[in-house]
Amino acid sequence: xxxxxxxxxxxxEIAEATLSHLTLVIIAMGIAIAVAVPLxxxxxxxxxxxxxxxxxxxxxxxxxxxxxxxxLIPIPFIGGIGRRTAxxxxxxxxxxxxxxxxxxxxxxxxxxxxxxxxxxxxxxTQILWRVRLPLALSVILAGIRTATIITIGVATIAAAIGAxxxxxxxxxxxxxxxxxxILAGAIPAALLALIADIFLGWVERRLKVV
Amino acid sequence: MMVSPAGxxxxxxxxxxxxxxxxxxIEFSEVTxxxxxxPAPAIVSDISLTIPHGETLILLGRxxxxxxxLLKLVNALLLPTGGQVLVQGRSTSNWDAIRLRxxxxxxxxxxxxxxxxxxxxxxxxxxxxxxxxxxxITARVEELLTLVGLDPRDFADRRPHQLSGxxxxxxGVARALAADPQILLMDEPFGALDPVTRAELQREFRxxxxxxxxxxxxxxxxxxxxLLLASQIVLLQAGRIVCTAAPQExxxxxxxxxxxxxxxxxxAAGVPA
Numbered sequence: 001x002x003x004x005x006x007x008x009x010x011x012x013e014i015a016e017a018t019l020s021h022l023t024l025v026i027i028a029m030g031i032a033i034a035v036a037v038p039l040x041x042x043x044x045x046x047x048x049x050x051x052x053x054x055x056x057x058x059x060x061x062x063x064x065x066x067x068x069x070x071x072l073i074p075i076p077f078i079g080g081i082g083r084r085t086a087x088x089x090x091x092x093x094x095x096x097x098x099x100x101x102x103x104x105x106x107x108x109x110x111x112x113x114x115x116x117x118x119x120x121x122x123x124x125t126q127i128l129w130r131v132r133l134p135l136a137l138s139v140i141l142a143g144i145r146t147a148t149i150i151t152i153g154v155a156t157i158a159a160a161i162g163a164x165x166x167x168x169x170x171x172x173x174x175x176x177x178x179x180x181x182i183l184a185g186a187i188p189a190a191l192l193a194l195i196a197d198i199f200l201g202w203v204e205r206r207l208k209v210v
Numbered sequence: 211m212m213v214s215p216a217g218x219x220x221x222x223x224x225x226x227x228x229x230x231x232x233x234x235x236i237e238f239s240e241v242t243x244x245x246x247x248x249p250a251p252a253i254v255s256d257i258s259l260t261i262p263h264g265e266t267l268i269l270l271g272r273x274x275x276x277x278x279x280l281l282k283l284v285n286a287l288l289l290p291t292g293g294q295v296l297v298q299g300r301s302t303s304n305w306d307a308i309r310l311r312x313x314x315x316x317x318x319x320x321x322x323x324x325x326x327x328x329x330x331x332x333x334x335x336x337x338x339x340x341x342x343x344x345x346x347i348t349a350r351v352e353e354l355l356t357l358v359g360l361d362p363r364d365f366a367d368r369r370p371h372q373l374s375g376x377x378x379x380x381x382g383v384a385r386a387l388a389a390d391p392q393i394l395l396m397d398e399p400f401g402a403l404d405p406v407t408r409a410e411l412q413r414e415f416r417x418x419x420x421x422x423x424x425x426x427x428x429x430x431x432x433x434x435x436x437l438l439l440a441s442q443i444v445l446l447q448a449g450r451i452v453c454t455a456a457p458q459e460x461x462x463x464x465x466x467x468x469x470x471x472x473x474x475x476x477x478a479a480g481v482p483a
Contacts, residue, residue, distance in 0.1 A: 110322075110325075112318055112319075112320055112321075112322040113322050113323075113324060113325070115287070115318065115322060116316065116318060116321075116322030116323070116324075117324070118287065118311070119285055119287060119311055119314075119316035119318075119395075120311060120312070120316060120335060120336055120339075120385075121307075121308045121309070121310075121311035121312035121313075121336065121339065122308075122335075122339065123308055126339070131324060131326075134326045135325065135326055209325050209326040
């Protein structure tokens with residue numbers, strides 16, 4: 001059985017898995033952005049919180065993904081078998097790049113610009129929303145882009161805990177020792193990552209302030 | 211926030227009898243500033259100085275002499291650790307810092323323009339914060355661009371990176387003047403420009419200053435610039451005032467630091483023939 005015929009025969013199944021994979025990634029990224037960007041804004045001013053948040057996010061990043069999925073299964077409420085556990089793990093993975101880039105973007109602004117803003121009588125809130133955030137946006141987006149690519153890859157492993165997605169084909173293919181089945185999961189996953197990278201890269205350039 | 215041990219800092223923020231707003235005087239009264247509990251010498255010590263309305267006072271000194279610190283004490287970017295700075299008769303510690311700063315124009319080297327704003331948005335920032343209506347802001351921006359010698363039709367919609375250094379500095383001056391402040395603070399505004407552009411801007415600024423009658427505090431290490439623009443020169447050395455003099459008297463002062471500065475006017479002085 002060639003890869004090509006497997007693709008043709010299972011096209012609706014592959015499309016379904018791709019869609020479920022994409023949903024998993026979008027939900028996880030949505031939550032990760034909603035958590036990491038405000039947290040990144042908060043840690044600019046709070047050194048203790050900064051060390052804790054960046055430290056924790058780094059630790060999550062170092063746990064091998066399969067192990068992280070395994071660790072989460074026995075935890076009540078967020079754990080168990082299925083999508084919910086997978087989403088929690090993906091969020092934990094996505095936090096660090098977004099958090100770090102938000103922090104770096106907000107703090108890496110020309111001090112002369114910030115001094116001018118303060119000297120002109122802008123309040124701290126005004127400086128954050130009208131100066132820091134717009135200038136940090138492209139750096140924050142670069143973090144979101146990195147996190148998205150990672151999440152698309154790691155989400156294939158989520159199939160191991162029954163979360164579905166393209167990983168289903170990969171695990172099945174490994175068990176069947178069939179390249180065709182593995183590729184049915186791997187190729188769409190790679191394409192998703194590539195498309196996300198190109199699209200977010202384009203948005204990032206649009207937001208960049210010279 | 212700083213804890214304020216001294217009694218006068220605990221007075222209510224709103225003065226029952228505010229000073230008349232047009233008398234934009236600045237007074238330093240035995241001002242000392244040091245970085246919190248450091249045992250190192252203060253950055254500025256025991257500064258007493260009165261800057262009457264309409265005067266252009268030049269703070270002259272070498273790098274590290276404390277001139278920028280004095281400037282930042284005026285608009286409460288720094289608060290004195292000893293003595294007080296009075297702006298329009300009220301201590302900067304008792305001013306609402308935001309209100310105080312909105313009434314003081316500030317120009318720095320390299321202008322510090324907002325890179326994500328157009329020239330018009332940069333100049334219109336304080337009026338926007340002060341909630342002026344749109345047509346009034348647009349009119350004010352055009353007026354100011356014309357005042358600093360830039361054609362509004364050509365420059366209003368540009369971004370700072372599309373300007374030359376001299377043009378950026380002109381926009382910086384226009385932005386500082388936007389809400390018609392009575393006080394202007396300028397920290398080596400022309401320091402990063404090439405000599406020809408610098409001389410051009412200095413001459414124009416001198417004419418502008420004479421016309422606008424603002425109270426101006428101007429920091430520089432360039433004696434030539436000081437002599438051209440000053441109505442009063444204050445020479446600083448290691449955080450203390452060496453002398454205060456009108457430009458024409460300054461050159462006659464007999465003090466090693468004054469002589470060091472006058473020698474800088476003539477690069478050939480002291481070089482063996």
